[in-house]
Amino acid sequence: MNRRRLLQGMAGTLALGALPGAGAGGLPTKVDEAVKSLYGERRITPERVRVKLPKLSENGNSVPMTIEVESPMTATEHVARISVFAEANPLPQVANFALGARAGLARVETRIRLADSQHILAIAEMNDGSLWSGNAFTLVTLAACVI
């Protein structure tokens, strides 16, 4: 009983490690490399950033996406920039946004093209240099024209 519970607990931890960006078998994915080229080895905490995507996208050519970051957006504490990545597109980068204290609200919406069902990852950099992330998954029924 105890050993079974221990194994179940370990399986849970392994599943957490399989979040987008980990890569199956430990090989770096395109998103991993893109994130590394922007942020190096800096620690990214998977909190405070919310990516909103429809659960199902009828048309991969135009998928509405909202990125929201919990932040007071004051002069001393605000989101400086947000970068967005797609794990199953030919190119991992989707868009970068530069905000700042004047934004008042850390929320950006746009429409993106998706080549396949996938996770979208958003990384927010605060004015103090700390990095936060969030991701969402969407099922794409009609892929965008090869992106």
Add this chain to the structure above:
Amino acid sequence: MTIRIAVPESAKAGEVLEIRALIQHRMETGYRRDEYGRAIPRDILKHFECLYNGESVFRAEFFPAVAANPFLTFHTRATESGILLFRWTDQAGKVSTHSASIEVR
């Protein structure tokens, strides 16, 4: 290039404004092929910037994954009355702009 901007005409000082900007552009990704199988070259808008009385308050960098007719919703605080300038730059450096005025009480 048709541009549509939605921004309140007036606001109270300190209020957070929601601004929506849309520009007509096919955002050719460079991945599509024509009827002869030749790749259609990439032709996209690369940068967007919103300037509030000359000061940059929001910037965006686009990659081919941004959908055609790029649409953006972003926010900025209403500080003083003046002009909001919206500027798009394509990959060749060509610039398109549009402006809107705002009255801040």
